[in-house]
Amino acid sequence: MKFGKQYSKVTVFMAMLHGVIIGIAAVALIGFILMGTNGKQAEVKTKAGKDEIPISGPTGEDVKAPVSVPAPAGSIELFARQYGVFTSQESAALFVSENPLLAAAAVIKEGEQYFVWTAIGLSEAEIIDSDSEESFKKRFFVNTAACAAVGAGKLESVLSTNDITKIKTSTGEKGMETADEFEKNITAITTFTNDIRVIRAHLLSHYSLKKECIKFTF
Template sequence: MKFGKRYSKVTVFMAMLHGVLIGIVAVALIGLLLYWTRDKEPEVTMDKEVPTSGPAVVETPVEGEEQLLQLYAKQHGAFSSAAAAAAFIAEDTSLAKAAIIRVDQNYLVWSAVGLAEGEIEVSASEGTFRKAFKANAASCSAMGAGKLQAVLSETDSAKIKSLATSEKDGKKEEGAQGFGQNIKAITDFTDDMRTIRLQLISHYSSVDDCIKITF
């Protein structure tokens, strides 16, 4: 049987043309689909990245971390007892302004505390070195020394007297009188903020036991 004779040339041409048009339309639809999908992908990626880099993410600080003050001490030695540390100081007249700082079971002999490394001069011949540490004075509020953190951060000795004696809401903070007296006693002794910080840290980390020191 000869099927070809059933169709005219026009019919065959139209069928071919129709097939070509269908192919073109199919390719166009696939191209549009790919283009549309490609445009959407960056938005999906952006949505995934926002939680890690966008402003909506707020890291919760560790409790008490915002109260930590970075400081640097001039350290002369570390001893296993307060008596040994005191004997070391007594043997060296240049350590008249030094203090003993107790941290855990160690007794450290420091002679200065600065806010920056450059404030602390050390010498190999002296056997001294800089000791970086962090101080948390948040618990000192219960001792009436709520302004201790501000005093330790101060660089002008003339300003710390007003910080110690200022009033809050018209009433002096409970225990603030003792804090003011400590400030006065130290500033009568020296105007060097490195020594003032040292003596305050020594007192409030040992006597009142409210400054927490970490390395």
Template structure:
């Protein structure tokens, strides 16, 4: 006696077709999984390269004091000692107007400071980066540099020179007079507002220790 069940040709064809479709779907799903996995791996592998000498492009300062002034610096490197930063500048003649900025335990080499990103031109191939930061100069008023924030935010060199002339005629003395002497020396050295801001920040953050940075 035969117990085998007979199937029609249509039933056999549908079963074969279903098997083929299931196989194709499985291959597509596996392929998609491999593509997604590889893509994530590539992103993690390449990522955004952060140079050891400084941060890329622009960063947004966080937790800055309410009266802090947002600025952007052209950064060439960051060092663990003032000596190594100074040596870096000495070895590159193009950095004659650069300055060392100390913030915490780091020493940054900057060559310009602007009010906007567009003022600072950088080149990753040359190792320069745009560094966003904020400066709080409110403590500088106690040492006669109460106009420091106003000067840093100025966009016209003539207005700075006018301010210097007005203060000279006022006959200020002591630390206020020293501030104006510094301003006179810097503006005689350069008319580039980006350099003026840089040199003022370098002096009042290190020698006077009243300008405080937030990154």
């Protein structure tokens, strides 16, 4: 069976041209889609890459090893468990009163700042059992030379010992009213605690807040 001529050359040419145009358009569309996908992936990589800073602190590249600083002349090195620092004694005291875990805490003054400290030791190891997620260790130096003028000349030796007996028998200069006051302070503190770390904290609190004879170096 013979079929006759159904399409002209022009019709066939136009059909071929139409097919080519559709093919080019499809290739172009796929290219644009791939480019858009790669762009989004690159953007995500940039946001999650090396410029990201962990919430908990600086990146590992920024962390530096602590520098060992020698004690200033006439000072002793101590370590405190710190819970906060405030701009007024009232706000620090309020913070302590609202936290049952800080019943034995003391407020220490240095300049215009008020620190809330609990355990104070001669080494980091001495306060390691006081670790808390709400606190951190603070190294500092203290000079008590000026406290001799208020009858607390034995303050440095009290802060430097781990012998509770020596603390309870520490006195100032005989016959001085201020020395009697120092002895009374020791008696008052040791009446409610035998924890040497807490005793140190409250002595530093008294002689930094009321007598202002202690010099701190951080």
